Amino acid sequence: MKIVFLGTGGSWPSPERNVSAIAVKRGSEVLLFDCGEGTQRQLMKSTVSFMQVKKIFITHFHGDHFLGLPGLIQSMSLNDRKQELEIYGPEGCSELILTIMNLGYYNPSYPVQMTDVAPGDILEFEEYTVNVGEASHNIPAVIYALEEKLRPGKFNKPRALEMGIPEGKYFSQLQAGKTVEHKGKTFTPDMVLGPPRPGRKLVYTGDTKPCDAITELAKDCDVLIHDSTSALDLEEKANFYGHSSSRQAAEAAKEANAVKLFLTHISPRYDDTVQLELDAKTVFENSQVAEDFLEYDVKYKE
Amino acid sequence: MKIVFLGTGGSWPSPERNVSAIAVKRGSEVLLFDCGEGTQRQLMKSTVSFMQVKKIFITHFHGDHFLGLPGLIQSMSLNDRKQELEIYGPEGCSELILTIMNLGYYNPSYPVQMTDVAPGDILEFEEYTVNVGEASHNIPAVIYALEEKLRPGKFNKPRALEMGIPEGKYFSQLQAGKTVEHKGKTFTPDMVLGPPRPGRKLVYTGDTKPCDAITELAKDCDVLIHDSTSALDLEEKANFYGHSSSRQAAEAAKEANAVKLFLTHISPRYDDTVQLELDAKTVFENSQVAEDFLEYDVKYKE
Numbered sequence: 001m002k003i004v005f006l007g008t009g010g011s012w013p014s015p016e017r018n019v020s021a022i023a024v025k026r027g028s029e030v031l032l033f034d035c036g037e038g039t040q041r042q043l044m045k046s047t048v049s050f051m052q053v054k055k056i057f058i059t060h061f062h063g064d065h066f067l068g069l070p071g072l073i074q075s076m077s078l079n080d081r082k083q084e085l086e087i088y089g090p091e092g093c094s095e096l097i098l099t100i101m102n103l104g105y106y107n108p109s110y111p112v113q114m115t116d117v118a119p120g121d122i123l124e125f126e127e128y129t130v131n132v133g134e135a136s137h138n139i140p141a142v143i144y145a146l147e148e149k150l151r152p153g154k155f156n157k158p159r160a161l162e163m164g165i166p167e168g169k170y171f172s173q174l175q176a177g178k179t180v181e182h183k184g185k186t187f188t189p190d191m192v193l194g195p196p197r198p199g200r201k202l203v204y205t206g207d208t209k210p211c212d213a214i215t216e217l218a219k220d221c222d223v224l225i226h227d228s229t230s231a232l233d234l235e236e237k238a239n240f241y242g243h244s245s246s247r248q249a250a251e252a253a254k255e256a257n258a259v260k261l262f263l264t265h266i267s268p269r270y271d272d273t274v275q276l277e278l279d280a281k282t283v284f285e286n287s288q289v290a291e292d293f294l295e296y297d298v299k300y301k302e
Numbered sequence: 303m304k305i306v307f308l309g310t311g312g313s314w315p316s317p318e319r320n321v322s323a324i325a326v327k328r329g330s331e332v333l334l335f336d337c338g339e340g341t342q343r344q345l346m347k348s349t350v351s352f353m354q355v356k357k358i359f360i361t362h363f364h365g366d367h368f369l370g371l372p373g374l375i376q377s378m379s380l381n382d383r384k385q386e387l388e389i390y391g392p393e394g395c396s397e398l399i400l401t402i403m404n405l406g407y408y409n410p411s412y413p414v415q416m417t418d419v420a421p422g423d424i425l426e427f428e429e430y431t432v433n434v435g436e437a438s439h440n441i442p443a444v445i446y447a448l449e450e451k452l453r454p455g456k457f458n459k460p461r462a463l464e465m466g467i468p469e470g471k472y473f474s475q476l477q478a479g480k481t482v483e484h485k486g487k488t489f490t491p492d493m494v495l496g497p498p499r500p501g502r503k504l505v506y507t508g509d510t511k512p513c514d515a516i517t518e519l520a521k522d523c524d525v526l527i528h529d530s531t532s533a534l535d536l537e538e539k540a541n542f543y544g545h546s547s548s549r550q551a552a553e554a555a556k557e558a559n560a561v562k563l564f565l566t567h568i569s570p571r572y573d574d575t576v577q578l579e580l581d582a583k584t585v586f587e588n589s590q591v592a593e594d595f596l597e598y599d600v601k602y603k604e
Binding site: 011012013014015018019037038040041044045060061062063064066067068070071074075078079096099100103104105106139 | 313314315316317320321339340342343346347362363364365366368369370372373376377380381398401402405406407408441
């Protein structure tokens, strides 16, 4: 699972940072979290194919988080997409997407499935779930927690050989959870696999001031991507507008026992983010200011 | 008058070219012709202030020509604009802009005046007119011709001195069209000014296949900015979709007796535009492929 930051600036773009969008590559699937204006071009400049985006999760309907949707949707059609696109967002999402799809002259080449989500929802997909939490912003806004399902336990090769299972296809079948037969004997996966291991967990707060939902959703996560609109000097102002300082993001990461914290939604006022990162590192060492096009491999914990 | 190309690519953006937008600086005013997605960020990367945009002229409502409007409008509000913004576009413009201004959560800080234009319209402004022509595209689309009003004739300095007018403030007052008195004598501008001289003329076709309206509107223009979606090899395909080849753009420039031709709306299929420019130069020598951020000073003819 790889994170590709596409837009790390807050409110409006700057020459250095585009507005909010984060791509997550999982196998051949790409998930997009938020889709600010210009996201399609950021995708084209990145290592991620814009045509591979399968699901889009919007945190809230401030322009810098969703105005890239109409252009991306239309360019996918112009490039003859057939595969369905799924878009999730808080209340009003379906209605808004319908409006967006009827802006100007546009002929869709593929279906778009729109889903309104609410805090507390658990979106179930084949290989992972996406939990929805309530952010504390000045309009309805949600937090998304992507959690991979349990994966098979570690394969005990010495044990398998000891039991007389020959190396090769039986190994991979057992590893994939299938029962195999060899020389009249039946071998079940539990004979050679350790206990199921947790998958990876990634939490994206969108725009929010500090709130309990973050630490609950982000408990033991591998990566927390948190609103960090300001450094400590403007924390009060940031909170007033429903945003967080980088120090507050770090406190959430620490409390949640996260492995890694990325600071994003950086205000265009900051040419230099040294202090902003420092404020966070003082509280939570593994903090990093995200930059446009930064890539990060989310590793399994063990 | 300076032209700043902000987006020179057609249909969808590429890493090299953003979608359609052209800024024209005239004194402290900025006019924008088309406003594809990402135009606000292109402005921020250019020498033009996005807050100085006073009027926007949209040629047609395909996404790559107008989807930058909502973000630009909203960012102007976030930066506390008070000055009215004028937006012009073909049929359906006002309704579309109203829809755009109600996407998501947005509080306008300034008024937006929307005007639907039709081929044949002449928009009168203090220092220039904008003539509207009918393009030949596959949806309603217009061509814009910006023509500066006549400017005062050349000041005849030897004649003025000969008549006993002292150099200094009287010269500038006469040049500005005012009558002055000196030592009991009255001097009128016509005594020292040559005949009024034509202003500059700039024509932007938007998306179109070849059509008569272009050569009519562009007659003797200083700059023609023309749809050049394809090189000669794909001319037939370009025409089928309501676009032009660079050769056809050059033919229009030649027929209109233009001074300079800029080729724009280049298809993302072209990594290299050498052939595209060559096709045009064969017909009209003063042809140039526009690039994002290219600036061009439009000089007076004499």
